[in-house]
Amino acid sequence: MSNPVYGKKAAPSRNAEKLSGALWTLVVGFIVFLVWTPFQVALFNGQQIDFEKPIYIAVLLGCLLLIGWIGIFFTKFRLNDERDLLAVLVLLLPLTYLLSMFAAASHYMAVNLLLIQSMYAAVFIVSLYLLRHKQINVTIQNAVLTVAYVLVWFGMLNWLGAWNVAGGIVGWFSNTVKGGRYLDAVMTDANGLRLTSVFQYANTYAAFLMAFLFVAIFALIRSRRWYGTLTHAFMLVPIIVSLLLTLSRGGLVMLPVVFVLLLLFLKPARQILWILHLGIAGIISLAITSPVTNIGERLSKVPDAGAAFRGWCWLLIGSAAAAALSWVIQKYLAPWLDGKLEGWTKRRLSGLWLPIGSTVLVGLVAFLLIGTGLRSILPANVETRLENINFKQHSVLERMTFYKDALKVVKDHPVIGTGGGGWASLYEQYQNNPYVSRQAHNFFLQYLIEVGIVGFLVFMGFILYIFYKYIRGYIKNRNELDDYSNGFFYLILTLSILLHSTLDFNLSYGFMGILVFLGLAGMADAMDSREVKPALKGNGIRYGYLAVLTVAAVTVLTVSGRSLSSNASTVEAKGLVRYSTSYEEIASPLQKALKLRPTHPESVLLLSALDQQIYKQTGQEEFAEKAHALLNKTLKKEPSNKQLLNQLVNLYDLKKEPELAYKVLLDNSYRFKWDINWYEQLISRASALGSEARAQKDSAKEQSYFQDALTAYDQVEAGIAHIKTLPKEQLQGRPFDVTPLIGMSISRIKELSGDSAGAAELLQTGFTGSYADLASQPEPWSPDWYSAVAARALELGQASRAQIGDGINDDAEEATMEANFGIGLQAYGYALNDAGGKESELPAPLALAAGKTQLLSGDFQEAINTFKGKLSDDYSDAVNRELARWYLGALKKANLVQDQDVYNKLIAADPNEAAQIDDVVKM
Template sequence: MSNPVYGKKAATSRKRGNFPAALWLLIVGLIMFLVWAPFQAGLFNGLVQNFEGPIYWSGLIGGILALVWIWAYFKKFKLEDQRDWTAVWVLLIPATYCLALISAASHYFAMNAVLIQGLYAIIFVIGLYTLQNRSANVIIETSLISVSYLIVLFGLFNWLGQGRTVSALVGWFTKTVIGGQYNQAIWIDSNGPRLASVFQYPNTYAAFLMAFLFVAVFAITRSTKWYVQAIHAFMLVPIILSLLLTLSRGGLVFLPVVFILLLLFLKPAKQILWIIYVLISGLATLAIAKPVTELGQQFHLGEINNPAKGWGYVLVASFIVALLAWVIQRYVSPWLDRITERWASKKLGGLWLPVVSVLASVVLVALLLGTNLKHVLPGNIGDRLENINFQQHSVLERFTFYKDAVKVIKDYPILGAGGGAWASIYEKYQNNPYSSRQAHSFAMQYLVEVGLLGFIVLFAGIGFIFYKYIRGYFKSGEAQRNSYFVYFIIVLSILIHSLMDFNMSYVFIGVLVFLGLGGMSAVMDAQPVKRLSLKGSTARVLYNGVIVISSLLLIFTSIRYVQANNALQKGQELMATSSNFQEIQTPFAQALNKRKNHPTAVLNYNVLLRSAYEQTQEEAFYTQNLSLLTSALKQEPFDKNLYAQLASLYKSKGEYAKAYDVLKDNAGRYAYDQNWYEQLIVESYELGYQSLGSGAVEEKEKYFFSGLQAFDHVVKGVEHLKSLPKGQKQGNPFAVTLNMALHAGKMQYMMGDPAKAAAIFHQGLPQDFSDPNNREIARWYLAALQVSGGSDQTVYDQLIQADPGEEASIDQIAQLTF
């Protein structure tokens, strides 16, 4: 007879053997990261300084998790099958970003991108191997869904005016809470308040919501436990309501697309259930959408609202949907399985409902856009739907981004322009003066950053994983399908939406996608790769050696960057509170010691050094500042702020010719910067006029010619902007200013062509001549006309009426000779 106590101990031992301490530590670490990460403003991509710290902390956490992964899997690792080789593929992604450093438009942004892509690779590898363990898969999937539901509730609390309450709960571990309120959880723009939750960008939040809406629907139909079904069903209304409150047209457009694609992977009974759940939760949401929307708008527009009333609507609708879901799963679902059994056995049986859904979606869209049915939605949501067309500004602007991205790709075809390149380089290639540090397309931005090589590496790998997953999905049993389908839903939803937005610039979203790709790869059939097979210790040593070295580099680089960022923030605080030069200088020097040529640290330190030079006129300060800026520009050759500070530094010492060279040499990098061209035209005139006074004719012509070229560039640019499609806005101001026309006209006049000068002056004439500054250009304009034999009585009368003494001034200019 066996000893029951021994048997129990043996069973416990076997359980621990299948789930060792290292794996527990890895799972707990990953879950803690998934809870922490989204509240760091969605972990944006490091293009904005406020988001730097969390990026570097993420890299540090990722490096530590990689070392824990080695501890857990060192003895089990081998490179024998296709699944194992995806772990090699993913390391090529950060490698392509390292190669892109060679031609990086910004070394600073490119290095941030290397850290981020290294984190993604680690998350993928952890997902690939950890999720093969069924228990680990259940824990991580449950945690992932739970975090998503928390994000949804967090967003609604903010919408209904309880943002300070929930912000207090997360404020202790995130700097995104400012003044007691999570920053930009609610966006306010021309459309009114828009829900953004932790992401600070409504469109990305919409992509996130779309993914987890379908995850929730899937979880209802998969579960056999009534309370689990009820929990997921309860969240359907908050998710759909949040999606509507984002006012994201892209989210609403892509929602039916992803839904129909996912239906193709389900049996007819499940397809019907999915349609039922989306319909009943959608109708329940529409029933409460107007009052909840209005309550949120009232609060965020400064009026008094009633959060309890808003939550009453949400809770009642959610409870009704949860109750219906329980009834449907208990009674309707088994019946559907029976009556659709023969239907499901047919070869193309699963295609009928997706086809019908396509037709139904087309009809619904037509009704919403072409009839009064849109009025069932809250006013601002209906208005946004009504404006969906290919001639609206946001669509036209996106197409412009993509065309401009193609121009960049032509100049950086193979290796790309480095991580974050679009933010650095887009002004050189832009078609009109828009401001967008994102290309609004993951695919196009990826091509810009790492070129064709990196693009092929990434999308060939993703394509292979999708192919293997889908192929295995239809060959496997329902239990195995259900175990990993959540990851497929997340990846598919986010990547499709990312075709026309920059969701993947959020590190948390990237983490979700690469964890999802790891989950899809984990269930891949283990087909041997005989030619590339590396067995035993060889594979372990090679691969784990690479992981160890990469992890250590990631950890130590992240630590240095965290230290640099902390020192920078301390220096900025001291600049606002202290007047002690040495005290303020120390943290900036520390920041640059930890991360050389950090552009924000350079700009701040430059302000300090220039102030010291202007106060003391000590050459050492000027020399140090000049070295600081020129060194940074070698690694940041497109940083407009650095160039502007360099030109300003030259001017502070009276070296105007050098300041002019900075403006002229880099004008092509900022094709639609009105201020840049205005400065260039003014500096060209000033230096040319000085040359004229000293008799340096060639110098005068050089400066005047370049100034007139700059003016001609502006004129042509203004004409080009008139050709933009009707629905597309110009963007930032770009026009011939009075200052441009005045100085360009003077240059043309002094080069002996008064007729052309008059035409230039005319472009900058103001309506009002009461301001003495406005009268100067009118004076020169009338003098140029007089010399060339023309006249403008209207302008003359207005000018003399404003100041009768201007008549003598006009004659005086007309008598000048050059």
Template structure:
């Protein structure tokens, strides 16, 4: 029986076509929320002050939407079927992140990830129930597609040089606009400009585009209205063009895999139509690719209206022609094809042949594009990217390294993981070489790092159950009903498949789309009664509304408080840019730290103020406050390099060099490829060891020098290890012996009376020219060590004396010193 207030039918809710005003409010709110979210720098996962504000706003808005959902569905909440129990099972996902707080590498990042997981869980529950209503399902699907088309258009606006115009369009509500321009809508790297639209990262944009390319083709074939078919057909060229302009090799490599998986669930007639429409839109894209690509590259350098208009004309004309051709085929050819292949479609395994054939076609296409001159029809930037696709290519080798390093982290945090954001906090400790990557470039590996095997098993059980039950229900249903939810399968599956090789899910907006996809698939699952866990409606409502009510209250309080803290932190940052008032800046920072007492950005800024205060006044209170603040921060953020570095600096300012040395040595294992860290450790070891010479404590001297020489050997071994990297793999940051390292290590050897060792070590730092003071000092100590060891190097001696004749006296003095 239908409930007159909420417009929901208990037994046949999925076929219900009417919805109450409350449900329409919820649906419209969800759509507006997604539109807002898509332009908030794609809601990155909150690893800095720049990103955390949109995350907390997203949590507020999601929680309010969830509260409306609880009110709207209170009377029909049940826990009778397996599908119903998914609403409770999803709670385990944020709970596994809460559990990982026990061993979190970063409390700040871990808490943010808990909040993000709560956003995902609430969106899943909301959409799973909402999408069972046909009207709302249609509206939300149309809105998702419309949003995708807006994002595609927005990206192309930037490609054609309309940076200021595109910034003004969204600058009034988006935090992604800086100085009137959307931040990194065009991503520049060694390959040149790459299209990223709202995502700031081309590979993630490629995953988004691929999902909506296939969704566009599916919607085109499914739609009955001519103008809808024309719209979807029109957008195929802009989407394919944008996909190519991302220069994403990951997208191009994974596209055939996603395509084949999608085809497996379609009838042969539709499979053929997919091939035809993709080929037509691909041909249209290739025809205009060179002029549009060249126009965009020129417009990045200097905007001219004529060139931008020319680029738009190419794109629009090609899109119109493709749309009309596809519309005509869909109108006249598609029905005949469906009729002719009807008997074949009914055969067992009929849907397998074309996908298998597509694999062969993909191989042929790959051979042509990668190994022949066919590749030359593409622009140089794209052709070069294709040419470099191979298993020895640096991005492939680097990803393999990331995965191996992630396995090391998992081995140390096996069961419950190292907390949200653990990879970015820990990777410098476990990395094989000095790359810079705050992401593991594999969502699933990164997920295990964060929540361990336990959390990963729970997550995989959740998503595999949804996919399995969706496909099972899809096969059993008639074509009209099952197509109502196929969009959500394409959306989640595409992004997850591409996330095997990248960090797409680190963008919260992308994660939201994936969980909305899960919700859509769950809505399509045939409800199967669970007798053993069956509860009365009253008990089910009581359990769920209690959990939901507590969650809403807690999340609203937390999100509002965190928003306040974020505002205080931003206020302090703005004050610091315009004022030198210690009290004003401190007041804003204190307000943030009252709420989040170890917030890294505010803690670092406040401790820096204390350091400046101590330097200016020598007031011990400033020193003590700064040290206490940083020590407190490091208990919550033990791998935060900036906090450790700042604490070392405060100790040095105070003259507490022993404490500075202890920290530099203690944290060296966390930053094994930081060349500057080891240079400073070696220098401190020498300075402190040298100071003990007059104290009559040879054991202490030897301790400092031994530590410094061990650090030096670490650099030597690391530099040798880097020579073993596979050809083609980029090393990353520099990691090598510097003249300062060699000089200090050589001095320590000398002062330990290992003159032969000192000479051998110092000889490696002798330069061809001795114009630099450090280079001359290395030569001086080298020659003195040789004298002590009963040897000489006349060539180096002559070279040094030629630069400065006084060096002869300095060498003599050194050679007479006894330590």
């Protein structure tokens, strides 16, 4: 006979087995892990340093749990049946991620995803054996439900104005609480306020709520205690109201699909109970959602204790009413239904009638809410979201675009994929239009991209095998096993989250992934499991597996520990940057971080920027060489990292190697074919370098650069034309149009090539908005015209610069500032080139505007040279005095020796200039 605990499912004696203290310690650790994770583990495939720490801690905890399991089960583990075999096969999942690292688009993200997959495997193995004990199984199910209910109330606390209470509860252990508020527990987008709870993303919270709505219904029906029935029934209304407050169309669409599928597993009597409980809670939720929504929107703007009290009254009274009605149904109707429908239950296909009827009913309700005025009973924001449920809605069209682009990636990387984080690294190279989405919005496609066909087949084979064997076992044994042992709790979790993940990136959240693998383990525990072949039961295989598992666990523990230490050092350096001016003090933790993870992108960016700053200040070549070596080494592992590439361009600019900077832009342009800023840099630099080659009589270089610019411009025009073919309902994404800098650069090429008419026409196209009047000025390309362009660019750039720091669109203002400054400097470069490099021949206002722009851009030495190059001895001239003032201010700002001769002449001309020099320094 099979071992009653670790062998076949049959033996009821396992339920009576005395459980050891060590096993209960493992259970407690597992539950603490489940409680801690949702408040910590956010998206795991971003590149923000703040996201790393909780992920690495979660991986550490997962490994410690696995090591604890190995210690407890070392002498007990046997490969007796197919469930034990699954504990071996689950290791193939991280193994396929390890394999995909050989072709990783980003080594950094590939390592992170490998660690995450290893944690999931650990969760599966530990869960698979803990859940075999009914007492532990019941404890874990109750713990998961408790965590879910806490997250629902956590979300409602934030919605109904008690964000300080919610933040205070978790602030002591969560790094997501800032200023007493959990960040983005209520997010705002174009649709208005959306509830997200701990997930910070409404659609994933909707998937979570959908899963636990059905789990709560299942739990209240199976409960044999009145307080259990009331507790679970009480939670139905908060869950449904929260689901509506997410404004998630995907959640509303997938909810009836999952509901009907789950009904297929139930007997007719239970099907009726599910429909009744969901219907009652749904009607009450719809009745109170409008006032709760309005109150939440008001509380987001101003504190109002009275409104908050009314909101809580609506919610709690509605929940209590639903709980009371559900208790009555369970107390009186449920036993009657069991008796009445006992005969019907035995009929063939009896379980299909209500699911079919429910499908028809769901279709009718959907028609009434979407296609008629009945939706007006809902809050305005929910009504709007329902109105927009159609295949022409922008989010649907955008998702279809993501999916098509994802298949392009798969086509180029079919076998072992692109490694973890492949979509985030490569999507700009394959995208159909300039959208921004580091997620493919489909878990299965994203998984396929990351591990290729090989890994995808392994994963799908693994989960489909569990589903098949579970369904087979459920049908065979559902009359023999109770509701705690039949695994239906875990089926609901897994099925709900996986189905919703066909529309979104729920499994890019560590906690959601943990729930899925816990659910798969729970299903595997209850599945139809046969004994394995005797050859697999030998001690050699058993000890070999445990040895491999131990080595893998220790390795992952070590890697995650090193990663955690590296993260801590990088965070320390980021903190030091704010107040320290010591190179050694800031560089030391970064160097430590890079010893642990040599090509960590953010650590490299920080240290490289620091080295470049020192090189800029001192001119010491060793710092430039260090930055160059570090960037090139990291780009071999992170070839599509735009920040690293831009920093390499900046380094070449600092070293006065514009050709090399240009080559980086040209060689990597295929990676960012919808980034208009990349095109802007590429085209403007090609135009400038071509103009320089022309001045040097190097016609071959001139034509090469000009042709590169014109080719890139053709690509921009083709992109603009393509965008016009998108469905009018689809958002194009980032701006993609001819910018003033592109317009000026290509116009300049056409002018030099003899196409004055084409140049003038293109100038009209590119010089729009605040530059429009300059396109129509007589004699473009003259020194005075360049002066007007540089002055306008400086004015617009300064206006944006003044707005930076107020916390409102700072990134956008900085980008606008840099774009305008770039236009002014390009105009100055063209004028200087036309003057044969002789600044003395340029108008003083042009040099003044260019020097100011250089100074405000942080290029102090260039500004000093520009100001000084145009200075004259005529201090009665106001423009010359301004040149002197800014020249002296730039010297002082750069901590260089003051030019006493110029200072004396300026002060002699106007004593008030001394104070104005200080004003320049303060800028």
